[in-house]
Amino acid sequence: MTAPLLSVEGLDVTFPVMPRGAWPWTKPAGLQAVSKADLVLQRGETLGLVGESGSGKSTLARAVIGTVPATGGRVMWKGRDVTALDPAGRRKLGREVQMVFQDPLAALNPRMNVGQIVAEPLATHTDLSAKERRTRVGEMMERVGLLPNLVNRYPHEFSGGQCQRIGIARALITKPELLICDEPVSALDVSVQAQVVNLLAGLQRDMGLSMLFIAHDLSVVRHISTRIAVMYLGRIVETAPAAALVADPRHPYTRALIASVPIPDPVRERARSRPVLEGELPSPLNPPSGCVFRTRCPIARPDCATARPPLVEEAPDHRVACPYHDRGGPV
Amino acid sequence: MRTATLSDASALATAPKGRSLWADARRRFFRNRAAVAGLVVLALIAAFALLGPWIAPWDYEEIDWAVLGSVETMGRPSLETGHWFGTDQLGRDLFARTVQGTQISLMVGIVGALIAVVVGTLYGSVAGYFGGRVDGAMMRVVDVLMSIPYMFVLILLLVVFGRSILMLFVGIGLISWLDMARIARGQTLALRGKEFVEAAIATGVHPFRIILRHIVPNLLGVIIVYATLLVPSMIIYESFISFLGLGVQEPLTSWGALINDGAAEMRNGTSWQLLFPLGFFVAGLFAFFFIGDGLRDALDPKDR
Incomplete structure (x- = not known):
C-alpha cells in the first residue's frame, strides 16, 4: 500500500502564553491549540475540517503548512516527515502545498500589483524567464475568472471575491498537489461564496488537486468534501465520509452541529426541535479532564471525566471519539 | 461569469496601469499646499547651496582687507561692494559663507537621515521579523546604545579624534539609526x-x-515620514555642536557656526551676521517640517 498524500499523526501544537504581569523567567502556561490530532488525506480527495471558532482548525492547517511549529507528533507528506525538515527543505515544499486564506485582502501585499503577487511562487520555485512567467500568470488569471489585463492593478482596486480569486491564482500557479483552504469563503457575500466554492471544485477536478477545506459552515463543507473531520477544542472527535457524517452523525457534538444548520424552509424550520448546546467553549489553557466535550455534552456521565476517549472506527472509515454515543440519552 | 480573453503577451502589454498606493500618496501630497510650499522653499535652498559658489563674487575664505577694521560701516550688505549679505567680523563675504554653511548643514542632515534609514530599517526589520532571541539581543544592543548620553559621546569623539567633518558624520551616524530601528521593529511586528x-x-x-519584498515596502511610508523629520533634527544637533565650538573647523562653516558667530557680535550693530544665516536655518527647518507633515498625511491617511 502506498503512503497517503498527507497524514497527520498525533499532532500537538501548544503555544506558550505568559500570564499578565509575570516575571520574564516565569514558566509560560501552555495553550493547547491542537492535541493529538490524526488525519489522513488521500490523493484527489477533499477533506473538510469543521468546528466552531477556536477549535484549532486553522492552527492545524498552519502546522501542516509550517507557519506554526508543531510541538509533538508528525506531519507525513508522501511518507516523509516534514516537521523534521530543515528550513530550506521546508521552503521547497511550498511548491507542492499551497494555502488560500480567510481574509482575501489581507492575504495580498498592498504594495505589489496582481501580476507580481501571482508570479511570486513561480519566481521562488522556478527559473522561468519574466516573459514565460507573465504568460503563465495570464493563463492562471483567466482560469480563475479574472481578466488577464488586470495584472498591473493593485489589491485595493478589487472586490473581496476578486481578491480571493487572486489568492487562488497565486496558490495554484505552481500546480501544487495539496491546497489548504482556510475558511476561503467566510469573509465573502453568500452569492460570491457559491461562485468561489464552485470555482474551487472545478479547479480541483481539472487539476487533480487534493484539498483540505476548513470552514465553520457545515453546509459549505458538505457541498465540496468527500470526507469530513469534526474538531472540538483541539481534538478531532469524528471523521467520516461526507454523506455518512451528515446522514448518521454519531458524536454528540457532531449531532448538535448538524442540528444547528438552518433548513431553508420556514415551516419545517419552525417545526423541528433544535437542541442547542449550553455554555461556552472551555478555555484551551485549562481544558476539562477526560473527554473535553463533557462540560456541554447532553449524554455526559461521570466516567467521561477519567480518560480521553480514543478515536474508534465504528463503521467503515467512520471514526468517533465517544464510547457512549449509541447508549441513548436525549440528543 | 468567466470572461474569455486572449492571454498572450500582446494583450498583457496593453494592460492598463493600476493606481498604486504610491501614486495615490503622490496625488494627496501635491494637493497639500503647505507641503508643496515647503518643497519649493527646500528646492530654492538646495539650488542656493549648489549654484551659490558660481555666482558669489567673493570666496568664502577670502578676507576683504578694505572692510577689515570697520565692519560695522563698510561690511554692511550692499550691492556695490559685492558683499550681498555683508561680511563677517573678519571681513569675509557672508553670502559665500552662507552658501558654504548651507552645503555642510544639508549634507549633515541628509547623510544622518540616510544612515538612519538604511541601517535602522534593515536592523529593525530583521529584529522584528525573526523575533524571539534574535529580537531580544538586537534590541538590547539598541537600548544600551541609547542609554549612553548622545551629546557626551559626540563631544568626546570630536575632542579625542580631532574636529573634522568625517568625525561629525561618524558621530551622528552612530546614533541616528537607533530610533529608526525601534520604529521599524515595531512596524515589522505588526506586519x-x-x-x-x-x-x-x-x-x-x-x-x-x-523582508525586502514584503516588509520593507510596507514600512517605507512610516520610515520616509520619520526620515524627513530626522533631517532637521540632525541639522539642529550639528548646529548645537557647532554653537559649542566643536563642530566644523574654520574656514569651513555651517548654519550653526554662522549663527554662533553672528550671535557673538549681536551688540555691535552687525545684525546681518546673525539674521541671514538664521533666516536660512529657520526657512530650511520649516520646509522640512512641512514636507514631513505633508508626507505623513499623504502616506497614511488613516492615521490622521
Whole structure:
C-alpha cells in the first residue's frame, strides 16, 4: 500500500502564553491549540475540517503548512516527515502545498500589483524567464475568472471575491498537489461564496488537486468534501465520509452541529426541535479532564471525566471519539 | 461569469496601469499646499547651496582687507561692494559663507537621515521579523546604545579624534539609526502577523526576500515620514555642536557656526551676521517640517 498524500499523526501544537504581569523567567502556561490530532488525506480527495471558532482548525492547517511549529507528533507528506525538515527543505515544499486564506485582502501585499503577487511562487520555485512567467500568470488569471489585463492593478482596486480569486491564482500557479483552504469563503457575500466554492471544485477536478477545506459552515463543507473531520477544542472527535457524517452523525457534538444548520424552509424550520448546546467553549489553557466535550455534552456521565476517549472506527472509515454515543440519552 | 480573453503577451502589454498606493500618496501630497510650499522653499535652498559658489563674487575664505577694521560701516550688505549679505567680523563675504554653511548643514542632515534609514530599517526589520532571541539581543544592543548620553559621546569623539567633518558624520551616524530601528521593529511586528506575510512564508520565499519584498515596502511610508523629520533634527544637533565650538573647523562653516558667530557680535550693530544665516536655518527647518507633515498625511491617511 502506498503512503497517503498527507497524514497527520498525533499532532500537538501548544503555544506558550505568559500570564499578565509575570516575571520574564516565569514558566509560560501552555495553550493547547491542537492535541493529538490524526488525519489522513488521500490523493484527489477533499477533506473538510469543521468546528466552531477556536477549535484549532486553522492552527492545524498552519502546522501542516509550517507557519506554526508543531510541538509533538508528525506531519507525513508522501511518507516523509516534514516537521523534521530543515528550513530550506521546508521552503521547497511550498511548491507542492499551497494555502488560500480567510481574509482575501489581507492575504495580498498592498504594495505589489496582481501580476507580481501571482508570479511570486513561480519566481521562488522556478527559473522561468519574466516573459514565460507573465504568460503563465495570464493563463492562471483567466482560469480563475479574472481578466488577464488586470495584472498591473493593485489589491485595493478589487472586490473581496476578486481578491480571493487572486489568492487562488497565486496558490495554484505552481500546480501544487495539496491546497489548504482556510475558511476561503467566510469573509465573502453568500452569492460570491457559491461562485468561489464552485470555482474551487472545478479547479480541483481539472487539476487533480487534493484539498483540505476548513470552514465553520457545515453546509459549505458538505457541498465540496468527500470526507469530513469534526474538531472540538483541539481534538478531532469524528471523521467520516461526507454523506455518512451528515446522514448518521454519531458524536454528540457532531449531532448538535448538524442540528444547528438552518433548513431553508420556514415551516419545517419552525417545526423541528433544535437542541442547542449550553455554555461556552472551555478555555484551551485549562481544558476539562477526560473527554473535553463533557462540560456541554447532553449524554455526559461521570466516567467521561477519567480518560480521553480514543478515536474508534465504528463503521467503515467512520471514526468517533465517544464510547457512549449509541447508549441513548436525549440528543 | 468567466470572461474569455486572449492571454498572450500582446494583450498583457496593453494592460492598463493600476493606481498604486504610491501614486495615490503622490496625488494627496501635491494637493497639500503647505507641503508643496515647503518643497519649493527646500528646492530654492538646495539650488542656493549648489549654484551659490558660481555666482558669489567673493570666496568664502577670502578676507576683504578694505572692510577689515570697520565692519560695522563698510561690511554692511550692499550691492556695490559685492558683499550681498555683508561680511563677517573678519571681513569675509557672508553670502559665500552662507552658501558654504548651507552645503555642510544639508549634507549633515541628509547623510544622518540616510544612515538612519538604511541601517535602522534593515536592523529593525530583521529584529522584528525573526523575533524571539534574535529580537531580544538586537534590541538590547539598541537600548544600551541609547542609554549612553548622545551629546557626551559626540563631544568626546570630536575632542579625542580631532574636529573634522568625517568625525561629525561618524558621530551622528552612530546614533541616528537607533530610533529608526525601534520604529521599524515595531512596524515589522505588526506586519509579521498579516496574512500576506504568512502566505509568503507558506510559499517558501526566503526570509531575507520576505523582508525586502514584503516588509520593507510596507514600512517605507512610516520610515520616509520619520526620515524627513530626522533631517532637521540632525541639522539642529550639528548646529548645537557647532554653537559649542566643536563642530566644523574654520574656514569651513555651517548654519550653526554662522549663527554662533553672528550671535557673538549681536551688540555691535552687525545684525546681518546673525539674521541671514538664521533666516536660512529657520526657512530650511520649516520646509522640512512641512514636507514631513505633508508626507505623513499623504502616506497614511488613516492615521490622521
